[in-house]
Amino acid sequence: MTNTRTRILDASTELFRRQGMSGTGLKQIAEVAKAPFGSIYHFFPGGKDDLAGQTIRRAGGEYRDLVLAFFADPDDLVASVATAFTAAGQVLEETEYADACPIATVALEVASTNETLRVATADVFTDWIEVGTTYIERYQVAPDVARRLIIGFITSLEGAFVLARALRSTEPLEAASRNVQASVREAMETEPPER
């Protein structure tokens, strides 16, 4: 069995992903983690905000690696985009439309209400954009274009998750995928790869 601290973070990640932070109590996190309630304050002395901040940063890093893995083959960027959206749709279908981005709900909840956690979500998105830009650059795309394309990709994926989860349909992911693909094709045509 994994250690208590890890089980607590696994539980908070899963609960935040499915229902956000505001609706998730420490008691529920302890129950799902099969951890004594007091252990939360042992490992996270700052309480819920402390745990939430660490959950956001850990889950954000893991999700970045999961998504960017689709951009590992620097051959066909359009195909990589399409595969990433298709995979996200499959995960949604397999999990009854629960498992989408682990930090989006929390990001919206805290954006205007909790500056410390707002900064934690901003740090995660900034990291995604910066690391993602280097991934897109490998497709022979100029840095500023790569940055715009990865931001376009992330925003499309996040927005598609909002609609897909509500509608219980992967159609929004397909439409969003087409948007990003069109944007990539246009960028590639404007600035052809140097091969």
Add this chain to the structure above:
Amino acid sequence: MTNTRTRILDASTELFRRQGMSGTGLKQIAEVAKAPFGSIYHFFPGGKDDLAGQTIRRAGGEYRDLVLAFFADPDDLVASVATAFTAAGQVLEETEYADACPIATVALEVASTNETLRVATADVFTDWIEVGTTYIERYQVAPDVARRLIIGFITSLEGAFVLARALRSTEPLEAASRNVQASVREAMETEPPER
């Protein structure tokens, strides 16, 4: 002064938009609405879920009209898309990145936890898509393409709001706008308008 029921719905709309539903208590709604606490149960006998359902449907309808107003001139779809995103960015800047979509946060919070409210958000998005499709068709776009483009537009806007609010920047809106514009241009080239 507007009537009590309207003030309650105005308050819940604004609070849900800024902080989501889970973190918003009826007491806070009554305070912001300057309404007696008991009046909430008078006008919304089903309590928080009753109020939330009516808030989602009313706010969703109003936001649809606000956004689709940018597609009122059936002349240049790319320009309409660009103007809509620019306007959304201006509102964000003017409101310290608080005023974005009124139902997105709630949609993510309830998607896996409250089936009645999940259906309310799905009804709103379905309405946006259906009405939006008829708006896009006026630009001489085939129905299936119009549907894909409006879904792409809505998902891009929603996702850009997530990142823009977290990052306190309009850059995600600009990148998302470029994505949708590229998709529109590609669709228009594939199926040129009959003029």
